Amino acid sequence: MPFPGQDLLAHTVRGVDHAAFPTFDPRATITFYRDVLGFPVVHATCALGWGPGDHPDFIHFFFDIGGGDRLAFFYYFGVEPYRDTGIPDLLHRARHLAIHVDTEEDLLEYRRRLDASDWPCELQVRHETVESIYVTDPNGYLMEIARPLRAITAEDDIDANLSVDALMEVTAEPDPSLEKFFARKAKLISERYAGEPESVTFA
Template identity: 30%
Template sequence: MTTESPHFGSTHDGDHPDRVDEWAAMRQKHLRAAADRPTSSARGVHHQALISSNVERTIDFYQGLLEFPLTELFENRDYEGSTHFFFDIGNSNALAFFDFPGLELEEYAEVLGGHHHLAISVSPDNWDRLRRKLEAAGVEMFVVGGSSLYCAGPDGERIELISDPLGEMDGMAVL
């Protein structure tokens, strides 16, 4: 089911001031040409960690529907009885989850500085196939520009499947 959602980028919510001049000034002040940028101190994303309320349901969604292989599952070193499990999302990157039995965690609430969504690059062929699988499973989603598919995971976590290559967005290099 493909729909539009105000939670994923509707342009009709809130105040939308013209910020073109502000962005140009920030680019001028902070953005360096690729040849002038220093090398990053980071090697890459080791893993993005999210919280799962149900390990089996999370595995069914990420491994079963999205085809991200489960690569490891063990007890969380920080919380006794908690499961820490990982999925391969390509390019030596992992998506990890914890469950926290007994903590009675509340539902997600968007806050400043909080997680908005995780964008995962997939090939155009995989993007089309995964869109069809999600649709067949009745997962609500919406598509932007024919290259970004937004949906929610089993606990409401926001996922974007994007068919743009790594380091690009809408044909523009971002890395």
């Protein structure tokens, strides 16, 4: 029985898409979760800034923890823990729970309900493989609701593993940056596919 005035909504969420946290030591994080615990790296996305104009460049990488759930981390290039004034806001924005929905209609219905409430949607954005809306709940916690834009493929897994390998290498050196990361990843791709046919035909 709904509370008075409660507008019932079909239960369209499908559990946790991912939980996300910042890391200031990506090499240790990757070693711990991938190499020690054996959680596969299944996705990675990079951005030259995102959100506000002063947002730092970052890489966002995901581990498969079973049951369709993922554990994700942000590494911000050039940001030292507890030294930069932007750290508290970055920590707030990085730590969030992402809830999964299946369709665009589901996502837009949640946006409609949020925008009609005291907690309107703060951002709607398409990433590489998902479209998401973001809202801060009454406790100050950031929540994401995400729907898939396409299925994750074996090629995504390969790309993610090349990404974290490149990240491991550039963060072992002084002054890591997203530009150095991209250069190192390109070199790893070249090394991986050395001797492969130069032309690739797509179906």
